[in-house]
Amino acid sequence: MSKVKPRGKVPKKATIDEVIEIKTLIRHPMHSGRMKDKDGKNIPRQIINSFKVDFEGKEIFKMKLEPSISTNPYIAFPYKAKKTGTFNFEWKDDSGNTYTMKRKMTVS
């Protein structure tokens, strides 16, 4: 299994009240539990099941993922810039692993 690696794109600078777009992608196989490997054995379900974004400790966006979400889940969403601060992204998978990423944004 390739290493799970989160990536994200947040504008470094924004003006007050500007609606920015945040793009994220996490490298993950998202085994739905229905696929079979080369030997015909079932690959057990292993997916990213939740995604959460905080800005300065306040939750702004949340998503629940099901096996119908593609491999390497891509998620994009808007945010209205109000002040300078840090975004905290958090992904969780079926084994209870947590993957996090931080991104700073300066608002003027």
Place this chain on the structure above:
Amino acid sequence: MKTIKMINISRRNAIALMLGTAGYIMSSGIAFAGKEQVLKRIDEITKGKGAKELDIFLDLPEIAENGNQVKVNFEIESEMTKENYIKNVYILADGNPAPDVAKFSFTPDMGMCSATTRIRLSKTQNVVLVAENNKNEYFMTKSKVKVTIGGCGG
């Protein structure tokens, strides 16, 4: 003269038959278990209230060549203020092994209600969007996607 007339009739019959067949396929489609499951899920989500059909911007390809990666984008008109905002958006699909695809939870901080992701579709089917606002009102829309190669590893 007589033969031409006969051809005309048979053509007409042929068209009638074609329309009839199309109608039969369309009406029999409703009986799919997947659709019933999706309706059941909508009922569960809306707590029996049902969702009002609304013209929501749901961007999906008409034909998806690869069902493994189908881009979904939606945008719902909302003030996104503390008094009036879209709280949850559910994406459901009626031709996948399970009806649920994703649930998005929005907050007024986001300024607008939109999101993009990529989903798997195992065959040609309807993708349904159910939106819930902070007043517990429900809205829905759906879009049909034709899938050439399925994407659920079935």
